[in-house]
Structure formats: structure tokens, C-alpha cells
Amino acid sequence: MDFWLYDFMRQAFLIGVIASIICGIIGSYVVVNRIVFISGSISHTAYGGIGLGYYLGFSPIIGATIFSLIAAIIIGMIGQRAEQRPDTVIGITWAVGMALGAIFVKLSPGYTADLMSYLFGNILTVPRMEMWYIFILSAIILGVVFTLYEDFRAVSFDEEFARVQGLPTSILNLILLCLVALTVVILIRIVGIILVIALLTIPAAIAIQCTSKLHIMMGISIILGICFTTGGLIISFFLDLPSGAVIIMVAALTFILAVGGNCIFSKYRAPRPGYKQNAKIKSRP
Amino acid sequence: MSISSRNNIVIQIKNLWVSLKDRIILEDINLTVWDGDFLGIIGPNGGGKTTLLRVILGLVKPMQGSVQVLGEQVHKTGKHIAYVPQHAHFDQDFPINVWDMVLMGRLGQRRGRFYSREDQAAVKSILLELEIDALGKRQVGKLSGGERQRVLLARALVSRPRILLMDEPTNNIDSQFEARFYDILKKLSQEMTLVLVSHDLTAISRHVNKWACLNRKIVVGGKNDITPEIIAEVYQCSVNRIMHDQFRHIVAAPKGEVFR
Structure with missing residues (x-):
């Protein structure tokens, strides 16, 4: 247990737990809404903001927040109009964000050493200020989800019905995408821009197989997320490997095991020819 | 719903035109539904039945004309109007x-x-x-x-709700429950206004007190207009897509309310 002695490790565990809570909640909405690639686009667009932060000399994480929020609003607004294909807009936003990032980084004076930590994450080197920033974003996300839980669920399940019931569905969708953007900003520090979608969706994708209730799905996702970040962190500490990548590998292996296990289990459970479905019920004459 | 309120207009559509993707779907629709009515809407596929329901629900914006539900513009009526869609979108x-x-x-x-x-x-x-x-x-x-x-x-x-709109609700139902379903509707028609889109003419003729045939334009009739001849005529309309103008004079009997 000597990793517990290091201050940076304790802080990393704390951030991992907070991020897992947010990730489990928002990730569940992402998975049930099937907006995994919208989330991918939002997170990659954040790279433009990180580049801009370097170039103009303010905190890259603030730049990431601004850019991912803009991406969320663009995708949300255009996705609601039928004239454009949403997938095209998602792809273009994705690429433009990365391109802007590359240009800004090249223009930036000096050495941009920790750029890799934004691309692949480094939970061990989060500055104190950024840690507080993550906590504030988490509190905002939790507050919004707590107030709008039922509304989000209704819009995710059957948007047309929600609209007939008088819910402002366009605004709700936009708010949800903005929450995804803020979640992405939190996760960038942990697993990096490129790996965000995996951490956002793997816990929820496993959890959806276990339950038919959204809040239980969120609960399972949170627990899984905590296991993945904590487990990945410990493994990366002992093997001296990049923490973000190890966290994703732990999550992915669990996902493969869960899917595989589910296949075998359902095969075992499935009725076979000759199997009496209602063996206990006496057939009526 | 008390008897006295039976004389209120719950849905009033005047001079409604709707186009989707540069195609005219509904043309000059005029329709009045009174409190307690049981309106059946029939018509061919692509005739605009679902679109008409979606306009009443406020899901489709009209190109021209006015739609009032319970005396208000459609988007404020969410609480009083309910919808059973043909395809569940979830x-x-x-x-x-x-x-x-x-x-x-x-x-x-x-x-x-x-x-x-x-x-x-x-x-x-x-x-x-x-x-x-x-x-x-x-x-x-x-x-x-x-x-x-x-x-x-x-x-x-x-x-x-005060108004229930149903789009082909019996499509996936077995015949055993279908009879039960119409019993339920009969009971509901005492309490609320019903609008039923259906292919099932027998059901329409047996249960509704008002019907409309919709194929871009609308023809509205009362209960007494539903004679076998008219059903045959309307059925032809829905199968062969005869334009309404051809059978308009058939339903334009003194009893029927024809809005055109």
C-alpha cells in the first residue's frame, strides 16, 4: 500500500472518484441517447481550446471548456434542423477542432511539454487550481441533473411524446449536450481527449445490460468507473505505465469479459427445442 | 364532462395548408370537432392522416391557416391532449x-x-x-x-386528457383484444373527445359519430351518412385513390356537414 503514502496519489484517487461519479451519470445519458460520437466530437474539439490557451497564455483547461461548449451548441443547434445531416456536422466539428488546435500549438512560443497529458491524460499531475475547477464543474453537473433528471429521461426515451407533454425538448437536448461538454473537460485531465469516449461509455455500456432502470444504470456505471480509475491507477503505478491508457485498458477488458459472459450466459439460459417453457403450470384440459 | 359542455368546440381547424419537403400534404382543411365527439378519420396511405394529427398536437407547423385546440393555439394545450402514436419512436x-x-x-x-x-x-x-x-x-x-x-x-x-388522438391503434392488436379495445373506447367516449385514425372501416362505422375521409383534402360526414354505399365509396377512395371531388357530391347530403 505504499502508493497511498504519496500526496499526488491520494489526490489522483480523489479526482478519479469524483470523475467516475459524473462520468457514470452523464455516460448513461450518452449511451441511452446513442450520442457517443457527438461526445467524441465535443472532446476532440476541445483540443482547439487547449491550443488557444497555449497560444494566448491562459489556462488550456479554460480554453477546452469554451471550445467544447461551443461544439455542443453547434452540434445541438444544427442537429435539430433537418436540412443538414447530423453526422456530417459531427465529423466536421471534430476535425476543425483538432486542426485549430494543431495550428495554435505550432504558433505558441516556447516548449509545450505537457501537451501529451491533454491528449492521453495524466491524473497524477493535476494542479490544485484545476482540481478545484473539476470540483466546481462536477457540482454544476450534479445540480442540473438532480433538477432535470425526469425531464432528461423523458426526452431521451421519447422526444416526440415529451414535446407533446409540453417539455421544451430542444432546450433540454442542448443543456444535456452542454453537460456532456463539461464532463469531457473533467475527463480530459484523467484519460485525455482521445480516450474520453471510452471512459464515458464503457461503464454505462456494461451497466445497461444489467438493469431496466436508468438510475440503477447510473449507479452501476459509477461503481464500475471507480473500479476502473482506481484499479487502473494502481496497476499503472506498479508497472510504471501511463495512467490514462491503463485505465482505459482495464475498462475495455472488463467490457469484453462482460459481453462475452453475457453471450455465454444467455445461451445457457435460452430455451432449447423440447424444453418445456411452463413446466410447472399444469396444462388446462 | 357534463352535458352542458358538450356544445363546446374542442378542435377548430380553419383553412389549413401543410407542406412537408416541398410537397403539399394537406390542402385547405376545415374541421370542427365538438366536445364529446368520436371522430374517425380514414383515407389512403400518404393521405395526410398522421400529419393532421401531428398538426393538432403542435408537432408540425402549418404553412397557412389556424388550428385551435380548446380555444387556444396548439402549443399550450399539452395537458389536455393525449396521443397514441402509430409507431412508438423509442x-x-x-x-x-x-x-x-x-x-x-x-x-x-x-x-x-x-x-x-x-x-x-x-x-x-x-x-x-x-x-x-x-x-x-x-x-x-x-x-x-x-x-x-x-x-x-x-x-x-x-x-x-380531454382529447385523445389515436393513430391506427389496433394495428398490432389481436382480434380478441380488439373487441375489448373498442369497448374501452366506447367507455372513454363518455368522458372525452376521441379522434381515431384507422383503416378499419367497420370499426369506424360502428363506433364513431362523425367521420372524415382524408386524401390531401378532407370530407367530413355525420353518423347518419355512414351507409353501406358510402362506405363502399369511401373504401374505394382509400384503395383506388379516387380524388375526393368525385365523391364529394355523394356525401354532400343535407345531413352531412361538408366543409370545403
Whole structure:
């Protein structure tokens, strides 16, 4: 247990737990809404903001927040109009964000050493200020989800019905995408821009197989997320490997095991020819 | 609904034109539905039946004309109007059970952000009424077609609406439940205004007190107009897509209200 002695490790565990809570909640909405690639686009667009932060000399994480929020609003607004294909807009936003990032980084004076930590994450080197920033974003996300839980669920399940019931569905969708953007900003520090979608969706994708209730799905996702970040962190500490990548590998292996296990289990459970479905019920004459 | 309010207009459509993707779907529609009416809408595929319902619900914006529901513009009427869609647009894998789905019918009525005990009680009673209380804990993706149709009806009715719109609700229902379904509708017609889109002419003629044939334009008739000849005529209209102008004079009998 000597990793517990290091201050940076304790802080990393704390951030991992907070991020897992947010990730489990928002990730569940992402998975049930099937907006995994919208989330991918939002997170990659954040790279433009990180580049801009370097170039103009303010905190890259603030730049990431601004850019991912803009991406969320663009995708949300255009996705609601039928004239454009949403997938095209998602792809273009994705690429433009990365391109802007590359240009800004090249223009930036000096050495941009920790750029890799934004691309692949480094939970061990989060500055104190950024840690507080993550906590504030988490509190905002939790507050919004707590107030709008039922509304989000209704819009995710059957948007047309929600609209007939008088819910402002366009605004709700936009708010949800903005929450995804803020979640992405939190996760960038942990697993990096490129790996965000995996951490956002793997816990929820496993959890959806276990339950038919959204809040239980969120609960399972949170627990899984905590296991993945904590487990990945410990493994990366002992093997001296990049923490973000190890966290994703732990999550992915669990996902493969869960899917595989589910296949075998359902095969075992499935009725076979000759199997009496209602063996206990006496057939009526 | 008391008898005195039976003379109120609940849906009034005047001079309505709707186009979708540069195609005219509805042309100069005039329709008045009174409180307590049971209106059946028939017509060929692509004739605009579903679009008309969606306009009444405020889901489609008209190109021209006015639609008033309960004396107000459509977008404010959410609480009083309910809808049973032809195709349920939800994801089969969505983690939600029947109980929670029906509870969503109370979205417009809930006080505060969450559902109250009153909302839960309303769900319980509607599930019992439609004899699907055993399905409560079932995940909605695992329902059969007929079960899903009943759940959709329950979700629409749980808000105790004043107007119920139904789009081909008997499509996936077996004949045994279909008879039961029309019994339920008969009972509901005492309490609320019903609008039923259907291919099933026999059902329309037996239960409704007013009908409309829709094929871009609309022809409206009263209960007494529904004679076998007219049914045959209308059925032809729906099968062979004869333009309405051809049979307009048939229904333009003194008894019928023809809005054109």
C-alpha cells in the first residue's frame, strides 16, 4: 500500500472518484441517447481550446471548456434542423477542432511539454487550481441533473411524446449536450481527449445490460468507473505505465469479459427445442 | 364532462395548408370537432392522416391557416391532449419499465420536478383499468406488439386528457383484444373527445359519430351518412385513390356537414 503514502496519489484517487461519479451519470445519458460520437466530437474539439490557451497564455483547461461548449451548441443547434445531416456536422466539428488546435500549438512560443497529458491524460499531475475547477464543474453537473433528471429521461426515451407533454425538448437536448461538454473537460485531465469516449461509455455500456432502470444504470456505471480509475491507477503505478491508457485498458477488458459472459450466459439460459417453457403450470384440459 | 359542455368546440381547424419537403400534404382543411365527439378519420396511405394529427398536437407547423385546440393555439394545450402514436419512436434497449413509461404520461401534470404519490396512484389505476398491471415491471423493449399498444394507450390516458388522438391503434392488436379495445373506447367516449385514425372501416362505422375521409383534402360526414354505399365509396377512395371531388357530391347530403 505504499502508493497511498504519496500526496499526488491520494489526490489522483480523489479526482478519479469524483470523475467516475459524473462520468457514470452523464455516460448513461450518452449511451441511452446513442450520442457517443457527438461526445467524441465535443472532446476532440476541445483540443482547439487547449491550443488557444497555449497560444494566448491562459489556462488550456479554460480554453477546452469554451471550445467544447461551443461544439455542443453547434452540434445541438444544427442537429435539430433537418436540412443538414447530423453526422456530417459531427465529423466536421471534430476535425476543425483538432486542426485549430494543431495550428495554435505550432504558433505558441516556447516548449509545450505537457501537451501529451491533454491528449492521453495524466491524473497524477493535476494542479490544485484545476482540481478545484473539476470540483466546481462536477457540482454544476450534479445540480442540473438532480433538477432535470425526469425531464432528461423523458426526452431521451421519447422526444416526440415529451414535446407533446409540453417539455421544451430542444432546450433540454442542448443543456444535456452542454453537460456532456463539461464532463469531457473533467475527463480530459484523467484519460485525455482521445480516450474520453471510452471512459464515458464503457461503464454505462456494461451497466445497461444489467438493469431496466436508468438510475440503477447510473449507479452501476459509477461503481464500475471507480473500479476502473482506481484499479487502473494502481496497476499503472506498479508497472510504471501511463495512467490514462491503463485505465482505459482495464475498462475495455472488463467490457469484453462482460459481453462475452453475457453471450455465454444467455445461451445457457435460452430455451432449447423440447424444453418445456411452463413446466410447472399444469396444462388446462 | 357534463352535458352542458358538450356544445363546446374542442378542435377548430380553419383553412389549413401543410407542406412537408416541398410537397403539399394537406390542402385547405376545415374541421370542427365538438366536445364529446368520436371522430374517425380514414383515407389512403400518404393521405395526410398522421400529419393532421401531428398538426393538432403542435408537432408540425402549418404553412397557412389556424388550428385551435380548446380555444387556444396548439402549443399550450399539452395537458389536455393525449396521443397514441402509430409507431412508438423509442429505443428498444432503453432501460425503462412499463410503470415508469406510463408515469411519463404525467409529465405535464407533475408538481415540481419529480412525480408525486398522486401520479403513482394514477398509473396504478390506469394499469388496472387496461388489465396490464402484471406488466408493470417489464422492460418496454420486451413487450409484444399488442402489449405495447396497450401500454401506449395507458400512457396517453394516465393524464386524464380531454382529447385523445389515436393513430391506427389496433394495428398490432389481436382480434380478441380488439373487441375489448373498442369497448374501452366506447367507455372513454363518455368522458372525452376521441379522434381515431384507422383503416378499419367497420370499426369506424360502428363506433364513431362523425367521420372524415382524408386524401390531401378532407370530407367530413355525420353518423347518419355512414351507409353501406358510402362506405363502399369511401373504401374505394382509400384503395383506388379516387380524388375526393368525385365523391364529394355523394356525401354532400343535407345531413352531412361538408366543409370545403
